[in-house]
Amino acid sequence: MTTDQRTGSITEQPVTSTRVVLDHVAASVPVIASLVDHGAHIGDWADDIAARLVAGRRLLAAGxxxxxxxxxxxxxxxxxxxxxxxxxxSAIALHAESSAVTAIGNDYGFDEVFARQVSAHARAGDVLVLLSTSGRSPNLLRAAQAARAVGARTIAMTGPRPNPLAELVDDAVCIDGPAANVQEAQLVLVHALCRAMEPALRRGVRR
Known part of the structure; x- marks a missing residue:
């Protein structure tokens, strides 16, 4: 706001694009930094997933x-x-199977696009990773249920608790913050997870 020296009236100044960018970056910093609180948790995920992959299990993922x-x-x-x-x-992104997604969505409805693929691909000992900022997407909830039915482990990266997905899966890392900043933090989480798995994946010999 600025004050007109002649009239004494206060006028609002337009928000610049630069200000919006800086505010967004500033908002993302504490959300990403909050991953430090989940460090041991993410490390446990890395050890578990790497062991499964080295043993010949499969990772499925969706969002x-x-x-x-x-x-x-x-x-x-x-x-x-x-x-x-x-x-x-072996790692499969279920949403990237475009023909399967559209066929299942057309025949069974969008809520089933991941669950039916989980039923087709997942086996006991595999791991299903589900990403969501809200934790409320019906198609992810159905996928988690399908994975449980076949004995696959389910983990989720979500926004703040409480949310249905975090309660349904075997384990979850829930990040507090606005949806866009949560999604940015989830990418850092993915990279941290991969980096932590890398030594075991390099050493591993599949059985």
């Missing part, structure tokens, strides 16, 4: 929208590589 992109980021790091050469590991 909606931006969370789908981050879930696919995770699977690409495992089938490709994260940091240096090593064997490839």
């Amino acid at each position: 909606n929208g931006g969370s789908a992109a981050e879930a696919q980021h995770l699977t690409s790091e495992l089938t490709g590589r994260f940091d240096g050469d090593r064997p490839a590991y």
Whole structure:
């Protein structure tokens, strides 16, 4: 706000794009920093998932929208590589199966697009990773139920508790903050998870 020296009236100044950018970055910093509180938790996930992959199990992942992109980021790091050469590991992003998603959505409804793929692909000992900022997406809740039915482990990265997905899965890391900043923190979580898994994945010999 500024004051007109002649009239004494106060006028609002327009918010600049630069100010919006700086405010967004500033808001993201404490949300990302909160991952420090989950460090041991994420490390436990890394040890567990790496052991499953080395033993020949599979990782499935899913999300909606931006969370789908981050879930696919995770699977690409495992089938490709994260940091240096090593064997490839089985990881499937369920939302990236475009023909399956559209066929299942058309025949069974959008709520079933992941659950039916979990029923097809998941086996006991596999792990299903679900990403969501709200933790309320019906298709992710159905996927978690389908994974439980076949004996696969379920973990979720979500926004703040309480939310239905965090309560339904075997384990969850729930990050407090606005949805966009939570999603940014989830990408850092994905990279931290991959980096922590990398030594075991390099050493591992599949059985």
